[in-house]
Amino acid sequence: MRKERWFLVIPIIILISLIFLGPGVGSWFRGFLDGGFVYDGPRLGEAILENEILRAEVYRLEALDEQTFRNSDSVVASVFSKYPFNFKNEILIDVGENGALEFGQPVVFLGGSGLYPRGLLLGKVDKVFRDSSLVRTVFDKEWQSSVRIGKKGYLALLQGGGEPVIRLIPKDAKISVGDVVYSVQPEFPNSLPVGEVSEVGLSSDQVFQEAKLSFPYDFSNIKAVAVLTNND
Structure with a gap:
């Protein structure tokens, strides 16, 4: 009879401990039953958070190493x-007043095939x-x-958009794909590359030529850029 009472009392004690002493005790019991001690309380949560922060920083440094360089005239x-x-x-981007950035500074993408060591103009600082x-x-x-x-440097106008277009190209200009x-x-710095001609045709009024652009990068995969702080 006494043994049966103890079999009833022990589960009740464990249940009360779980309710009043918190999840840490529950973890202790689970660890005890599994043959080891496991504690997943606040310290474990802090360790997980620190690990995620470190992983994010490693990812950031890898991105900078793959796609950019740092010099006195740019901020990565x-x-x-x-x-x-x-x-x-x-x-x-993750740099602002803390990096002395200013409105209008050009922003370039420096990754890719290495054909454009100065980078390609991606945009400018707006806010x-x-x-x-x-x-x-x-x-x-x-x-x-x-x-x-x-190479002949025909003047034209870059019109932005989902698919940027070069407009107002002289009709007699010898433009080729590539x-x-x-x-x-x-x-902006003079002669900073933007992209390459991918298609050439006449404008709707037949007065000028127009050209579509291709870009040697996948916009969705850009992880880092450089802001040019010296435009000379």
Whole structure:
């Protein structure tokens, strides 16, 4: 009879301990029953958080190592995730007033095949916050800037958008697929590459030529950029 009472009392004691002493005790009992001691209380939570922070920092450093370099004329910045929206007209970077960034500074993508050691013009700083900045890209429909095309340097206008277009190309200009398009906007470094001609045709009024652009990078995979602080 006494043994039966103890069999009833022990589970009740364990249940009361779990209710009043918290999940840490529950973990202790589970560990005890499994043959070892396990504690998943506050310390374990802090360890998990620290591990996630370290993993994020490693990812950031890998991105910077793969895609960018640092020098006295530029500030390297990581790109915040754009998921799930993945808008191309603007990106948010993790440097702002803390990195002495200013409105209008050019932003370049430095990764890729290595054909463009100066990088490719991606956009410009549009808004600066304390620890971040908003970058307006060449994929914004409001973007317009002066460019030159190919070795002969035909002047034209870059019109931004989901698929940027080069407009106002002289009708007699000899433009070929693969010609590099360079920025000649006064506030940007001279002859900074933007992309390459992928298709050429006449404008709707038949007065000028127009060209579509291709870019040697996947916008959705851009992890880091460089903000040029010296435009000379």
